[in-house]
Amino acid sequence: MGAVKTKRMPRAVREQQMLDAAVRTFGQRGYMAASMDEIAELAGVSKPLVYLYLNSKEDLFTACIRREATALVAAVRAGARPGLPADRQLWSGLTAFFTHTARHPDGWAVLHLQARTHGVVFAAEVAAMRAEIVEFVTQLILAAARDAHRDPDLPEREVAGLAEALVGAAESLADWANTTPGVTVRQSAATLMNFAWAGLGDLMAGRRWTPPDDEPGPETAQSGLTSPVT
Amino acid sequence: MGAVKTKRMPRAVREQQMLDAAVRTFGQRGYMAASMDEIAELAGVSKPLVYLYLNSKEDLFTACIRREATALVAAVRAGARPGLPADRQLWSGLTAFFTHTARHPDGWAVLHLQARTHGVVFAAEVAAMRAEIVEFVTQLILAAARDAHRDPDLPEREVAGLAEALVGAAESLADWANTTPGVTVRQSAATLMNFAWAGLGDLMAGRRWTPPDDEPGPETAQSGLTSPVT
Amino acid sequence: MGAVKTKRMPRAVREQQMLDAAVRTFGQRGYMAASMDEIAELAGVSKPLVYLYLNSKEDLFTACIRREATALVAAVRAGARPGLPADRQLWSGLTAFFTHTARHPDGWAVLHLQARTHGVVFAAEVAAMRAEIVEFVTQLILAAARDAHRDPDLPEREVAGLAEALVGAAESLADWANTTPGVTVRQSAATLMNFAWAGLGDLMAGRRWTPPDDEPGPETAQSGLTSPVT
Amino acid sequence: MGAVKTKRMPRAVREQQMLDAAVRTFGQRGYMAASMDEIAELAGVSKPLVYLYLNSKEDLFTACIRREATALVAAVRAGARPGLPADRQLWSGLTAFFTHTARHPDGWAVLHLQARTHGVVFAAEVAAMRAEIVEFVTQLILAAARDAHRDPDLPEREVAGLAEALVGAAESLADWANTTPGVTVRQSAATLMNFAWAGLGDLMAGRRWTPPDDEPGPETAQSGLTSPVT
DNA sequence: CATGAATGAGGGTTCATTCAT
DNA sequence: CATGAATGAACCCTCATTCAT
16 A cells, blocks of 8 residues: 555655655544554655654654645635625635545644644644634624624624634534535535624624523523524 | 552442543543553552553543543533523533533543544544534524424524534634633633524524525625625 | 573562673673663563663663672772781782772773763763772872871872872773783782882882973983983 | 865875764764764765775774774884884883874774774774784883893783783873873873883882782781882 | 563664665 | 665664563
């Protein structure tokens, strides 16, 4: 198994092969369970060559994270074209996101599962990428508010929290779609848009769901599903 | 550190001590980095006894997952009392969830981070628990629809997706709250309720955000935040 | 080969076996060329046990140095009994030294060759032992001066230099005796006594060999072998 | 750093550059810790060329030993000019020896430390050179005896031992001088001459320090510093 | 049951050494 | 000859796991 053993390739090519193998192995086995032996074999090279090019397991993992993070951000940015209205941009950004994570499940596992579980150094690496996406979504939300000519009193802090929640929900859905068979990209994106867009609209309109007092006891709460809307 | 070394305890108690130590070690060090030596020492027990009671590292980890999963589900179920209206049930269920994950960060790390990153066997174990919670939320959504006397055309698949998204968002928020200092349980729950409830209400009212055709091309869509309502 | 594989020995015994094997291997192969595998096999144990008891190759080497250094100093001290006159004490100290180094050639190689060639940490370890012996010899020289009622103007600094030279010569002779077949302990000791004792006496009497001017050119120097004596 | 990269040099020159780099690296890092990569880089040469010219690490090391040994012997021989009386010849030989070792510390480290600590093959190489120097010193001692017209009963074996001791002491002093700052060549040579010359003179005059019987027991020996003379 | 003794198996890392270009 | 690509063979170290007492 593994790539066909072709000899004497230029360094750049070999490095990509190694990163391919590493992402796959790290994504499936996990960072610690992945052995450099397995990665080297899967890449069709000897272990010393992996070390010659990528120095150490940590560096190799970091290189994987960087490559996958860059690719993911690029995919999302390429998906959401700036000319469109905000909701359409969000839609196509989500579509691109789900498409990319579905096409690169190991890369996504490396970013979302492995990198966050094995040391702050790696976690920081993905946190940087995530922050970029969150910022992107934040701008989208603000743009949507401008589009709707409604900018009542949404403090920047709250917008950031909403973007966090949206991104978090998207990440969870990506995991779910990757694990559950038969879920299409459009379904995931549509679910999330439906789930989130109205909530955003309500918030911007100043309508909120008010939590009850802390330990309410038996009271006749009459809040229904339609209550926040009206 | 570690439990005080007391002799001759009944097996059930000893096992709980071991699981306590294991959950803590697995949660903090990670599955692979946790050593049986450390767990045994933290439990105040000799290593052979750990093997006598729990067979292997894998079995020990599985036992940890099962115990923590059961506890989490129980906490959520206990939180949401059946008599209340659906949104209040969801609110108290979320509150219970965030409270539990905040009080048992190592258990939560075991379930949400470690179990999903180290082999399908463990992942399946948490998937079962998660399915239980998702089903619980699904029933809540359906009950909410009944409460509102509006059950137009919500296909089961879509409800499942919504429940997934809600649970996923809750999980993300739990992680975020566990990592970010100064975030209270009420804040997390309120953020999520605000974010989600309106979307759910809109969906049940038949209002949805309609995705564009697949490769949209340059079209002059002027949908703003209110557009999905129309 | 190696020790007969006896199982379940108390730790102290096993440790000595390991140190025996380590001293032998380090002495013959050298620190870097010695492999932990070989040492473990020679000791009749598995490699992990060596690590369990002695932590690392460095620690193992340090333990070897300490054990051999302590043994050597003890042997020399035991040899030179305090009641005798200084020259006799020196004689028996030298005899003990040569006897010990001849009986433990690997230990001597560890101390004199390996420890000095592989890192300052190890070198410092033997330097401490050597300083102890040099101090011992220094005291012997001073005692000899007292015995002979001649304490003219021998500055402490010079005595230290002489002790250094004497110890250095003894070390070299030990190497030589270990490498050249047919050299007895008595021969080595006698050679060194004859070589050194008169020089010491002359120095204490204030007689020195005076070096010529720096670049003398062709001059009729008439210093013979007897000149310093007179 | 390293030699300036100049192209197309004759083989002999290239080889010397490699040997220079090798001696320096071996002397500072030690035989095993020195890597062929480092040597090649320091020599300003590609690694395959090193192998083309010098075959292997072992051969390269042997070549270093031979070159440095030859240079050292030549320096000593050149120092001691045959016309002078024996003590002056010894003096100038020692001076040359200390001068050379001080000027080529890496070469000296290779000969005296590295070659003796890494396998019998290398040790034999330096042993041959050392034998040459010892023989040279032996001849000097015999010449001195002739000069003094006193050749009583000096057995060849004993002369050899004396030469060994003298050379060994010189070697120790060279190490000491190389490690201790502020020690001049003249000081080293003077120390050794003072230390040794009287002993030699006494021996040639037939005066020796007589060792006691093997297991002496409690006897009232009152030998002081002057006793061997009597 | 608790303890100390003990190990098989494997993981990360390095290095001398060799070809093809 | 110089260079970059490539590797076989170790080496140090660790850990889950098991017995004998």
